[in-house]
């Protein structure tokens with residue numbers, strides 16, 4: 007293999023964390039029933055019910071796009087609409103999968119500061135049209151942590167919940183980085199989900215340190231009626247389900263789920279600190295999770311890329327996004343800072 011790559015590109019560039027890999031290997035013993043009828047899948051679902059302190063319905067799918075698209079389809083009829091922040095992954099990075107899976111439910115992008123939904127703007131979208139010619143709002147979709155590396159605290163969630171209950175809407179949460187939000191906010195998973203009015207949570211495993219797999223938690227069990235069939239039809243029912251479920255058990259039982267997220271957040275905090283100290287650079291948005299966004303001169307970006315650093319420049323707002331992960335090291339941050347300082351001054 008070539009040199010290991012230097013990257014702050016994404017938390018899905020990282021490999022599998024040891025806790026997930028060990029659990030995967032441990033599940034590879036002998037034969038087990040297929041399609042989720044195995045002990046690992048049952049146990050992992052129970053562990054989610056323990057962690058979230060509620061009797062939710064749990065499903066496992068391959069990736070986040072499927073989790074979002076299928077869960078939104080379960081909440082909507084084709085004539086409904088989903089209000090989301092304009093930078094939301096469902097709007098900008100899922101190739102129309104939510105609309106496709108729901109046979110046409112429309113996404114209504116809402117503006118809002120720092121990647122969050124602004125309740126005033128959300129209400130404006132809800133009430134703008136109520137005639138028969140426009141899709142009927144049905145869901146508010148919240149990304150936690152947001153695409154811009156910020157989080158919704160309990161007050162933010164409370165304001166959205168008020169709107170949802172007032173207008174009889176459901177709340178969907180895209181929690182690809184939910185663990186990072188839990189780690190930052192110091193609130194329990196329950197407080198940040200169903201206790202805050204979330205009806206369905208798409209919980210990210212991949213970016214947290216697993217090889218593959220996201221969980222979908224329906225806190226309102228009614229909404230999960232026939233959902234297993236929807237997953238199967240969409241090609242999201244793994245026949246060897248135990249290999250998706252077992253790593254979840256590994257990260258939940260060991261605490262790696264939150265430990266990984268906390269580490270990623272800490273590395274981003276360290277990066278933010280060094281950017282300020284070494285280069286006088288301020289992040290574009292308050293850094294609350296595991297990413298730092300920077301406005302960098304295109305020539306500086308080019309130099310860093312030429313030195314082998316990989317990071318995205320098109321996510322969210324077109325600036326440089328530096329994303330940390332469960333396996334980001336301080337040394338990587340330090341090396342990046344040396345190259346950045348040089349790129350800024352040459």
Ligand SMILES: *Cc1c(COP(=O)(O)O)cnc(C)c1O
Pocket residue numbers: 069070071072095096149152153180182183212213
């Ligand atoms: C990565 C990500 C997803 C899931 O993406 P997949 O590539 O489909 O697994 C969903 N939402 C957000 C906010 C993400 O960052």
